[in-house]
Amino acid sequence: xGDTPKDLRYTKDHEWARRQGSAVVxxxxxxxxxALGDVVYVELPKVGDTVTAGKPFGVIESTKAVSELFAPLSxxxxxxxxxxxxxxxxVNQDPYKAAWMIEIEPSDPKQYEGLLDAAAYEALLASGK
Amino acid sequence: MARKTPLNxxxxxxxxxxxxxxxxxxxxxYTSVIAEHEAVxxxxxxxxxxxxxxxxxxxxxxxxxxxxxxxxxxxRAADGQALYSGLLNERGGFLDDVVAYxxxxxxxxxxxNAANREKDFDWMRRHAVGVAPADASDDWAQLAVQGPKAxxxxxxxxxxxxxxxxxxxxxxxxxxxxxxxxxRTGYTGEDGFELYCAPGDAEALWYALLEEGxxxxxxxxxxxxxxxxxxxxxxxxxxxxxxxxHTPLEAGLGWIVKLDKGDFLGAEALRKQRAEGVKKRLVGFxxxxxxxxxxxxxxxxxGQRVGEVTSGTMGPSVKxxxxxxxxxxxxxxxGSSFQVEIRGRLVAARVVKTPFWKRG
Numbered sequence: 001x002g003d004t005p006k007d008l009r010y011t012k013d014h015e016w017a018r019r020q021g022s023a024v025v026x027x028x029x030x031x032x033x034x035a036l037g038d039v040v041y042v043e044l045p046k047v048g049d050t051v052t053a054g055k056p057f058g059v060i061e062s063t064k065a066v067s068e069l070f071a072p073l074s075x076x077x078x079x080x081x082x083x084x085x086x087x088x089x090x091v092n093q094d095p096y097k098a099a100w101m102i103e104i105e106p107s108d109p110k111q112y113e114g115l116l117d118a119a120a121y122e123a124l125l126a127s128g129k
Numbered sequence: 130m131a132r133k134t135p136l137n138x139x140x141x142x143x144x145x146x147x148x149x150x151x152x153x154x155x156x157x158x159y160t161s162v163i164a165e166h167e168a169v170x171x172x173x174x175x176x177x178x179x180x181x182x183x184x185x186x187x188x189x190x191x192x193x194x195x196x197x198x199x200x201x202x203x204x205r206a207a208d209g210q211a212l213y214s215g216l217l218n219e220r221g222g223f224l225d226d227v228v229a230y231x232x233x234x235x236x237x238x239x240x241x242n243a244a245n246r247e248k249d250f251d252w253m254r255r256h257a258v259g260v261a262p263a264d265a266s267d268d269w270a271q272l273a274v275q276g277p278k279a280x281x282x283x284x285x286x287x288x289x290x291x292x293x294x295x296x297x298x299x300x301x302x303x304x305x306x307x308x309x310x311x312x313r314t315g316y317t318g319e320d321g322f323e324l325y326c327a328p329g330d331a332e333a334l335w336y337a338l339l340e341e342g343x344x345x346x347x348x349x350x351x352x353x354x355x356x357x358x359x360x361x362x363x364x365x366x367x368x369x370x371x372x373x374x375h376t377p378l379e380a381g382l383g384w385i386v387k388l389d390k391g392d393f394l395g396a397e398a399l400r401k402q403r404a405e406g407v408k409k410r411l412v413g414f415x416x417x418x419x420x421x422x423x424x425x426x427x428x429x430x431x432g433q434r435v436g437e438v439t440s441g442t443m444g445p446s447v448k449x450x451x452x453x454x455x456x457x458x459x460x461x462x463x464g465s466s467f468q469v470e471i472r473g474r475l476v477a478a479r480v481v482k483t484p485f486w487k488r489g
Binding site: 037038040041043059061062063064066085 | 146157158161162163166353356357419420421423442443445450472
């Protein structure tokens with residue numbers, strides 16, 4: 001589990017968030033992609049949509065299962081990663097970089113501080129939840 | 130507590146992810162569903178299918194007894210031939226889909242789905258006229274070696290000339306020194322074998338095949354790949370595509386029903402249904418817009434719900450989102466269009482020729 005990037009924040013639902021200027025980039029963790037198995041489909045919101053912290057913002061499907069993606073914080077979607085439409089396998093190959101999913105302009109930037117840091121997320125994984 | 134096959138420790142040693150399937154702890158994948166799927170299509174894959182049940186009819190009249198329970202006609206098979214068949218209730222609905230092996234007219238061996246083992250055995254016991262069935266499931270483990278390299282791999286471990294064993298033929302023989310029923314059958318659309326052996330021999334046989342197959346690219350494959358492979362062939366999965374509410378005629382499996390063979394359970398209902406015409410048909414379709422069809426998603430036409438998806442996946446070989454589902458007969462022809470409701474969104478779909486996958 002030591003490969004959890006230290007510069008990101010995390011949710012208990014296995015999404016990561018990265019500050020980028022005033023925006024926050026969101027994806028799923030390596031643990032999530034491993035648990036999902038081969039990712040074959042990703043459904044993301046449109047630019048301009050609003051997302052709410054803790055609520056689903058999209059869907060990720062593996063060969064077998066359908067799972068929801070949960071927004072780490074509330075705000076407006078300003079960018080989406082369209083390359084995941086044709087290359088959903090990027091989620092398995094490079095979950096923290098190439099497979100970023102959406103960029104959010106947060107409505108309450110302080111929400112970022114409330115997310116788990118790498119140590120807390122690793123502790124969560126170690127607890128098996 | 131889930132039941133364990135004799136290969137449970139072997140799966141764990143290989144790092145398999147285990148899931149509960151029909152009350153059994155089974156490997157769903159070892160490394161990746163797609164990689165295992167592709168190994169079966171391009172080289173070879175090996176599955177543990179020891180959870181399957183085996184019910185045996187032995188004694189004078191075994192064939193006649195089994196023939197009255199099953200839809201296919203064992204009298205038309207040769208000794209050493211296996212037949213895919215339905216086991217139906219009085220309404221013509223599937224209690225199970227099975228493979229019946231004719232050792233001789235006095236010895237019929239029926240491989241049944243794990244989830245239906247007790248139900249099937251109970252049904253057969255109550256309805257058998259002549260020879261009483263025996264549940265021999267605990268006497269057998271089963272491995273499936275499937276893929277274009279399967280025959281070459283198996284041949285190196287047996288003295289029997291496998292080129293003499295045709296599709297849906299079987300023989301008793303030694304493989305890697307273990308006594309097996311070697312059956313040229315499978316659930317993947319590829320050439321290959323299902324090997325029935327004693328539970329105590331399963332682990333040795335598994336490792337012998339794994340080692341022998343290594344240079345041919347043989348991989349252990351889990352239930353995930355088994356499902357995507359069979360879906361690409363539109364092979365029915367009991368509990369998804371067929372069940373007690375659906376008949377072989379509705380499921381497009383009229384070819385396993387021999388209404389002219391004499392009486393069998395469910396025949397009357399099927400005769401009636403054939404005369405009246407079926408009200409729904411199981412079709413294969415692909416999505417023509419983004420999405421993946423999944424079991425229980427509604428099928429709509431002109432805003433009306435007309436059917437339901439029974440199986441669906443992103444086909445790793447066909448590289449398309451494919452599905453199986455029941456629709457009214459007027460929407461069953463190739464090229465017919467309808468919509469699948471995916472999370473409230475209507476996604477266009479088109480009926481296509483099946484199997485979805487054919488070697489190019």
